[in-house]
Amino acid sequence: MFLQCTKDKAAPIIPPSFDICDSINPISFTVNIVPILTENNCFHCHSPSPSGLGIPPNFFDHPSVVSNQDLILRTIQHDPSVRAMPYDTTTFTSISKLDQSLIDEFYCWVQSGSPDN
Numbered sequence: 001m002f003l004q005c006t007k008d009k010a011a012p013i014i015p016p017s018f019d020i021c022d023s024i025n026p027i028s029f030t031v032n033i034v035p036i037l038t039e040n041n042c043f044h045c046h047s048p049s050p051s052g053l054g055i056p057p058n059f060f061d062h063p064s065v066v067s068n069q070d071l072i073l074r075t076i077q078h079d080p081s082v083r084a085m086p087y088d089t090t091t092f093t094s095i096s097k098l099d100q101s102l103i104d105e106f107y108c109w110v111q112s113g114s115p116d117n
Contacts, residue, residue, distance in 0.1 A: 021108035028117050032105045040086045040098065069110045076103055 024032065036042075071082060076098055078084040084094035097103075109115070 020104045021111060024105060024108055025112075026117075027105065027109045027112050027115070029109065029115060030117060033109050036098070036102050036105065042086065045087075045089060069114060073103075073107060073110060076106060 021027070027033075074082050075085040078094065078097050084097070086095040086098070087093070088095050
């Protein structure tokens with residue numbers, strides 16, 4: 001799902017430039033994260049359903065989500081040591097980086113323990 005092999009050293013995860021997490025607290029998976037995943041076509045590839053649409057029923061139980069939250073952050077920050085996301089599967093290239101405000105929301109969600117709310 002989110003696994004990728006690399007020989008490059010990972011860049012550090014870049015936190016928001018100021019403590020934005022206080023301004024969007026409480027962070028919510030349903031309110032803050034699902035729209036980012038849906039609007040940027042993440043579930044087209046990262047979903048077990050045949051159509052690739054919708055939230056996987058075991059999203060929070062999947063080992064790659066639980067153990068690779070730093071990898072998820074690095075992919076959306078376009079860290080050169082991993083495949084940048086979003087990714088266009090028709091051209092096999094990374095698409096433009098998400099707006100920083102969306103990356104900040106993801107960062108805050110991970111920092112708050114990735115709540116399933």
